């Protein structure tokens with residue numbers, strides 16, 4: 098399964114990994130209960146290369162809530 102060639106209209110979906118400028122394909126939704134209310138979702142964007150390491154990092158901390166394609170995230174998130 099490969100990501101669709103089309104991009105979200107604003108085009109500003111770059112991977113959140115440090116130093117990475119690749120277009121993100123996946124959005125990691127997470128919440129740090131010591132900083133955020135339970136309903137709050139922070140979003141990290143990840144390219145194919147960094148999706149695994151970023152989601153591993155968040156799930157080790159118990160912060161990871163969901164993983165969705167970047168096309169499904171909205172401006173209210175983040």
Ligand SMILES: [Zn+2]
Pocket residue numbers: 112113114117118119143144145146147
């Ligand atoms: Zn990346």
